[in-house]
Amino acid sequence: MRFYRSINRIQAMTFDLDDTLYDNSMIVEKAEDEIIKTLRQYEQLKNITLSDLHAEKQQVLALNPEIYHDVVIWRIETIKSLLLKMGISTLKIDDIVQQSMACFNFWRHKMQIPESTHQLLATLASKIPLAVITNGNVDIHKIGLGDYFQFSLRGGADGRSKPFPEIFDLAVNKLAVPAKHVLHIGDNLLTDVNGAVNNGLLACWINIYGQDIYHLADAKCLPHIEINHLSELDNLL
Known part of the structure; x- marks a missing residue:
């Protein structure tokens, strides 16, 4: 001391x-890997990568700099934005986001x-x-x-x-x-x-x-x- x-x-x-x-080392990384696995279950997202997710996260931040204060909202908006760009129907987006966030939160608390x-x-x-x-x-x-x-x-x-x-x-x-x-x-x-x-x-x-x-x-x-x-x-x- x-x-x-x-x-x-x-x-x-x-x-x-x-x-x-x-x-906390590797906890968030593991949770994000599991999100990618969840998203790849959908045909339009079968080739999505973690780099795609991170790139989209930065684009969302560039459009709304204050969003970084709330990492939960930032992650939700990142997934939504990515799904829209991948051509996912707006009718499915909320369900996919909910499923992805549930997956992330499960692994996020596995420390x-x-x-x-x-x-x-x-x-x-x-x-x-x-x-x-x-x-x-x-x-x-x-x-x-x-x-x-x-x-x-x-x-x-x-x-x-x-x-x-x-x-x-x-x-x-x-x-x-x-x-x-x-x-x-x-x-x-x-x-x-x-x-x-x-x-x-x-x-x-x-x-x-x-x-x-x-x-x-x-x-x-x-x-x-x-x-x-x-x-x-x-x-x-």
């Missing part, structure tokens, strides 16, 4: 999800949560209120973490995504704890660390790859605390 700034007494914690509370994470969250939750602030689409209840958190906020559905202020402000208001006493924990230096610091929260960077923060281009500001393992958080209370 390293301290870069002085900290106030911690009265609540907010957590990022992906690559903070569990290993393994370490027992040590469960133990830590149970310990922390017995001392202070905990909440989730995520830019992703993972449902904490579907991965067995719902009992530890007061609530979970998601970019798009609950305001612009991190690092923008709305979602941090909402979390602070719902916790009813001053921002300067809320510690946000995450792996991303821009969305988590910069977002938390700029919005008056305490920031904890979980350095999962053992990198030197002083040599990282994404380091716009220093966090209050740097840790390498979640278990270190218990030492703060």
